Amino acid sequence: MANGWSLIVGLVFIVAFCGASWFLAPKGDDQTIWRSSLILSAAACYLMWAITFLAQWHPLVQPQRNDIRHLH
Amino acid sequence: MAPHKDTLFRSADMSLTQLYIANEIGREVVSALGELGVMDFRDLNAETTAFQRTFTQEIRRLDNVERQLRYFHSQMEKSDIAMRSIYDFNNILAAPSASEIDELTDRSQGLEARITGLNDSYETLKKREMELTEWRWVLREAGGFFDRARGQTEEIQQRTSEDNDDAPLLRDMEQHTEQAEQSFSVMNIGFVAGVIPRERMAAFERILWRTLRGNLYMNQSEIPEQIINPETNEGVNKNVFIIFAHGKEIIAKIRKISESLGADLYSVDENSELRRDQLHEVNTRLNDLASVLRNTKQTLDAELTQIGRSLAAWMVVVKKEKAVYETLNRFSYDQQRKTLIAEAWCPTSSLGLIKSTLQDVNDRAGLSVPTIVNQIRTSKTPPTYVKTNKFTLAFQTIIDAYGTAKYSEINPGLPTIVTFPFLFAVMFGDFGHGMLMTFAALAMIYWEKSLSRGKLDELFSMAFYGRYIMLMMGIFSMYTGLIYCDAFSKELPIFPSMWKWPEGAEEGQSVTAIRENGYTYPFGLDWMWHGTENDLLFSNSYKMKLSILMGWAHMTFSLCLSYVNARHFKSPIDIWGNFIPGMIFFQSIFGYLTWAIIYKWSVDWVSIDKNPPSLLNMLIYMFLQPGTLEDQLYSGQATLQIILVLLALVCVPIMLFLKPFYLRWEHNKARAMGYRGIGETTRVSALDDDDDDEESTTLNGGRDSYADDEDGVALITQDIGHGEEHEEFEFSEVMIHQVIHTIEFCLNCVSHTASYLRLWALSLAHQRLSIVLWDMTMKIAFGYSGAVGIVMIVVLFYLWFLLTIMVLCVMEGTSAMLHSLRLHWVEAMSKHFIGDGVAFEPFSFKVLLEEDPVE
Structure with missing residues (x-):
């Protein structure tokens, strides 16, 4: 389901979102604010998600616990 | 260039404008502009003191009105009358007319006199009431003393007469025969009665005792209720005292001492009949006084309530009016043409609005002379809006x-x-x-x-x-x-976790989760990490790298803004001398680190069976021993790292020297072509001659900043062209500035990246x-x-x-x-x-x- 392609798919989605917010931002005095805020938010959120995804993509440590009571 | 909209991206375009306002409507114009709130008026009378300005008189008058209004407010607060809130007025921003202001001035004058009068009489009455109340207490309490003292006359007499020469010889006889009618006066004993604050009582007693060496008989009792002081409106605990003593001098001394200690003395008759009459009289007077007081208070409250209904609006009106005159004081006045001249910065986009507002004011006043708005070209830096x-x-x-x-x-x-x-x-x-x-x-x-x-x-x-x-x-x-x-x-x-606990693990045994094949948790951290033993091991490494990556992104973004700035200010040297070498320096170290973090994450180290290198060590060795590697991240790593280090090092001298030397070359070129800085040798422009030639131009309204040219349009503003904008080029200064900038930038690249680790620590x-x-x-x-x-x-x-x-x-x-x-x-x-x-x-x-x- 979720593998390395997710990053690309996510990026495409975010770029599309940024494009949409550039063109569909409400016209008027606040257009600049809408555009910049939406695009920056999308970029920041994507960055955060992508970093988290990458960190777990090829994990070097596995969860360990010793208080387990037959969870599965 | 088409006029673009003012956005948050840059500060608004500003224009310096000059206004020519007919003297008659100056107040109205400024008032209307104050409502608009888009003009920043420059002070054209900077050298004039506040007292010498044109409208000082008006401001003083308004100051007085403001003081009166504040007085009303304080009076209202004193008697707990609420002011009608400013938000209950609907047309609060409507500008007041001149006649309204005059009316308000007169009205507050009258009201102030009235309120002061009422207040004074109220306070006098209150004081009188206090005195009467105290007197009543003295009469009551003193009565008790007298009654008790009568029974003890003998004792008193004995005590006082021991060292008394003119004591009656046959006192025993007298005592027996005339006891009932015996009065203190017969014994030559006087008394003083009065009221004193309770906390002074001890001191009072001590002083009396010391000065009179015990030659007195004192009685006191506490007044159970507090006496209200009308001046401070605070209650004070007081005591009634009555002192008996022998001899006129002593009595006079006691009086002096008690007055100096703040006691109030009241006359009390020793005859109980008269005393009763006195008490009766005091009571009647108190009653009368109370009704008068009530009436006065009511009138005062009614008056204040009436004022309170519109006080807030008046305060606003006066405040605005004062601000208008203070602004008018910044204008220069042309005596001959009866016009006011103002200079103001305003957003270029608001010019239309300003013009139409001024037109409106003009129409309303029915003036044929229009208010002229002129845009002035200037080299002055506009304010940031x-x-x-x-x-x-x-x-x-x-x-x-x-x-x-x-x-x-x-x-x-x-x-x-x-x-x-x-x-x-x-x-x-x-x-x-x-x-x-x-x-x-x-x-x-x-x-x-x-x-x-x-x-x-x-x-x-x-x-x-x-x-x-x-x-x-x-x-x-x-x-x-x-x-x-x-x-x-x-x-x-x-989402379903990417980890699975192995089957059949025994209790108390440490178990390690197994990964679902080829599945990565799609959004955020896997929830399976919660409560595990080594979740910190994982989340620390993750959050630390997250902070570095976020910091890198944020700083790169900010650095790019400096490129946009340099483009906007048309200074390519800032791009070549600062932005590009800075960017290369930053990216070849921290951009590379960022890339390495992502690369390390995207390689499946377990399946290729290799040791993942430590990135921190990699970065340290990259500088300490370029070319040596602990664990290899990828092939060709050593060469690339050497190139990157060299790139970063090369950027430092470029940053250090390119800009200052370019600026010097440019400056020398300009000088070689014969340009001089303004004000360097001679005054070139008419813009600058107003300081030296001030005396010669006084005919034309002193420092007034305009002059009619042959064209009739050239309007020259004063002191434009002065200021910091034409600083002389000084190579050493530029060089020092650049050295500081370079050192700061290079060190900051390291320290700022480390500083973003606070994201990790705090989270x-x-x-x-x-x-x-x-x-x-x-x-x-x-x-x-x-x-x-x-x-x-x-x-x-x-x-x-x-x-x-x-x-x-x-x-x-x-x-x-x-x-x-x-x-x-x-x-x-x-x-x-x-x-x-x-x-x-x-x-x-x-x-x-x-x-x-x-x-």
């Missing part, structure tokens, strides 16, 4: 608190709308806490209107001011909370703290069962919730906010912000009333 709305205001305040942006440079306030709350959220990431914050912000926004009118305490008014920041912070915190998979420190199992602290809080409260509560369990859950839930709000949301939130603030001010803004602008301070009634509210 960033138009904000209620959403952007608080974000812009963050930037303005650091410094005013240079005119038309990129305003960091625009990206701050997102980056500030986002970096906050990276530190504050918790879905639950973010939700609480969002709700709090939404509530404040919903009740915005009523909250903005009420009086708030300091902390809350700060939160209210930043309510939109809080909203953004809350929303982003919810997002980062989902990424960190934390909601009140508990996990959020949204770790926040997460740990919320886990500890949960374990100390709710986890204990869940350990009980039955009735005790229910009680425990309720009590501990309240404790947990309270601590969550106070510690985790308010305290931790404030600290995360301060760290985010620092990251913006220092780490990001140092990359591009010039910030030597002058703030635009328009003459605006709205601002005036916000700064000094009437309430």
Whole structure:
């Protein structure tokens, strides 16, 4: 389901979102604010998600616990 | 260039305008402009003292009215009469006419006299009442003394007559025969009666005892009720005293002492009949006085209530009027043509609005002479004006608190709308806490209107001011909370986990989870990490790298803004000498580190059976021993690293020398072609001759800043062309500046990247703290069962919730906010912000009333 392609798919989605917010931002005095805020938010959120995804993509440590009571 | 809209991206385009206003409508024009609030008037009479200006008289008059209004206000406060709130007036911003002001002046004059009169008589009456009350007490209490003393006359007599020469010889006989009618006067004994504050009683007694060596008989009693002092309106505890003593001198001494100690003396008759009459009289007078007092008080209150109904509006009117005259004082006045001349900065986009407003004022006044608005070309740097709305205001305040942006440079306030709350959220990431914050912000926004009118305490008014920041912070915190998979420190199992516990593990045995094949948790951290033994091992490594990557992205973005700035100010040398070498330096070290982090993540080290290298060591060895590697990350790594280090090193001298030497070359070229700096040798332009030739031009209205040319249009403003804009080129200064810049930039690249690690530290602290809080409260509560369990859950839930709000949301939130603030001010803004602008301070009634509210 979720593998390395997710990053690309996510990026495409975010770029599309940024494009949409550039063109569909409400016209008027606040257009600049809408555009910049939406695009920056999308970029920041994507960055955060992508970093988290990458960190777990090829994990070097596995969860360990010793208080387990037959969870599965 | 087409006029573009004023946005938050850059400060608004400004124009210096000159206004020619007919003297008759000066007040109205300024008043109308004050309502608009878009003009920043320059002071054209800077050398004139406040007393010499044209409209000082008017301002003094208004000062007086203001003082009277304040007096009414203080009187109202004294008698607890509420003022009608300023928000109940609907047309509060309507400009007052001149006749209204005059009327108001007269009215407040009359009212002041009336209120003062009423007040004086009220206070006199009150004082009289106090005296009568005290007298009544003295009469009552003294009566008791006398009655008691009569029984003890003998004792007194004996005591006083022991060293008395003219005591009656046959006192025994007298005693027996005339006891009933015996009066103190027969014994030559006088007395003093009065009232003294209780706390002075001890001192009073002691002083009397010492000065009179015990030759007195004193009686005192406490007045059970407090005596109200009309001057201070405070109650004082007092005592009644009566002192008997022998001899006129002693009595006079006692009087003096008691008066000096603040006692009030009252005459009391020793005859009980007369005393009764006196008491009776005092009572009647007190009653009369009370009714008079009541009437006076009622009249006063009625008068004040009447004033209170419109006091707020008057205060606003006077405040505006005063501001108008203060502004008019900045104008210069042309005696011959009876016109006022003003210079003001205003946003170019508002020029149309200004012109139409002035036209309106003119039409209303029915004046044939129009008000002329002239745009002046000037080399002066315009003030920085960033138009904000209620959403952007608080974000812009963050930037303005650091410094005013240079005119038309990129305003960091625009990206701050997102980056500030986002970096906050990276530190504050918790879905639950973010939700609480969002709700709090939404509530404040919903009740915005009523909250903005009420009086708030300091902390809350700060939160209210930043309510939109809080909203953004809350929303982003919810997002980062989902990424960190934390909601009140508990996990959020949204998707199936990528880890699975092995079957058949025994209790107490350490087990390691097995990964589902080829599946990565799609959104955020896997919730399986919660409560594991080594979750810190994983999350620390993750959050540390996250901070570095976020910091790199933020700083690169900020550095790019400096490129846009250089383009805008048309200074290519800043691009070639600062931006490009700086960027290469930064990217070849930290850009490379970022790339290495991502590369390391994307390689499956387990399946290729290799040791993953430590990136920290890699970076350190890259500089200490270029070319040697501990563990290889990829092939050709050593060569690439050497190239990158060399690239970074090459950039340093470029940054150091290119710009200063280019500037020197440019300067020398200009001089070789015969250009001189303005004011360097001769005054070239007519713009500059006003200082030296001031005496010769006094005929033309002194320092007035205009002169008719043959064209009739050239209007020359005064002192334009002076100031810092034409500084002489000094190579050493430029060089020192550049050296500082270079050293700062290179060192800061390292320290600022490290500084972003605070994102990791703060988010770790926040997460740990919320886990500890949960374990100390709710986890204990869940350990009980039955009735005790229910009680425990309720009590501990309240404790947990309270601590969550106070510690985790308010305290931790404030600290995360301060760290985010620092990251913006220092780490990001140092990359591009010039910030030597002058703030635009328009003459605006709205601002005036916000700064000094009437309430």
